[in-house]
Amino acid sequence: MGIKVHGHPFSIAAQRVLLCLAEKGLEYESVHIDLTTGQQKEEPFISLNPFGQVPGFEDGDLKLFESRAITHYIAHAYADKGTPLIDHDVKKMAIIGVWIEVESQKFEAAGSKLNFEIVVKPLKGMTPDEDVAEQLKGQLGKVLDVYEARLAESKYLGGDNYSLADLHHIPVINSLLKTKYKTVFEERPHVSAWVANILGRPATQKVLGGPKA
Template sequence: MAIKVHGNPHSPAAQRVIVCLEEKGLEYDTVLIDLRSREQKKEPFISINPFGQVPGFEDGDLKLYESRAITKYIAHVYADKGTPLLLEGPKKLGTLYLWLEVEVQKFDASAQKIAYEILVKPVKGMTTDEAAVEQLIVQLSDVLDVYEARLAESKYLTGDSFTLADLHHLPVINNLYKTKVKSLFDARPHFSAWCADILARPAWKKALEAKY
């Protein structure tokens, strides 16, 4: 049975799953979930994700949700396919797990909220909270200083190899490139070079072109 991704091309979380599948060179089918009509809150989708958020994921009779859980599953189960996205050995795994948490707890905690304020709210006819954006930018700047120091030491977050820790950043970084936040990236040469590197990956370009 084919792998299926139930999502939307505008969803960063769905993009995260798609790029992981592309890095692994796996075949998959996409199922469009119409977010405007709130299809994600209705059956049959909520039988996959009871929280009513994209993406939903099927691999045979297995159903998963939460994009980062899905990518971890893909990386482990299909470890012998495509790009190795994990690391071997307890110390290397420790570093990988660390940066996976940093992405969620530190980077995304600020970056995704900024993207929502600047990019999503206007589309929904809502007003961007500029004061909140400025506060979030200060928070993100502190986080990026830590990234800059790390990336001055290694090409990727966990060392010399591209892993899930890098991959998980792609959708939000791509979105923020379209905003004034890019100046924060440009001001940090190692972080900026890392962004350019991962955004240029063929798998990411394919993910952006995924058809639903």
């Protein structure tokens, strides 16, 4: 039956899953969900994700939703394929786990909201609120100050090796780098080097075409 990813190419969450599959070198079937017509809120997709949000994921008879849960599954189920993305050493995996949580709880809170304000709103014909965007930039900057200190002592957030902790950031960073708010990354040298590293990976290039795409 194989792997199927139900999503949309502009979806930040769907991109996380596609990046993970690319790092693993896995083949999959892409099932396009038209977000403009509300297809994600209708059958048959709503049976795959009852919250009506992409992506949906199938691997044989296994059905999943929530992008980070999907990447965790892929990393563990296909641990022998491609880039490891996790670590079987318990202590090293615990550190990776910390930064996975930081992304979902700290970075996401500011980064995705900023992306919505300045990237998604115009696509929906809405006017961005510059004051809100500046506030979110400040919030994101505080998070990245912590990253700057971490990356001064570690090549990647989870340690010496690239992992899910880094991968989960890529879609939002890739989107924000195309805006004037890219400076929030560029003005922090260790963050900037890390961003260039993870966005320059072959799997990232394959899925997103790099930061200038």
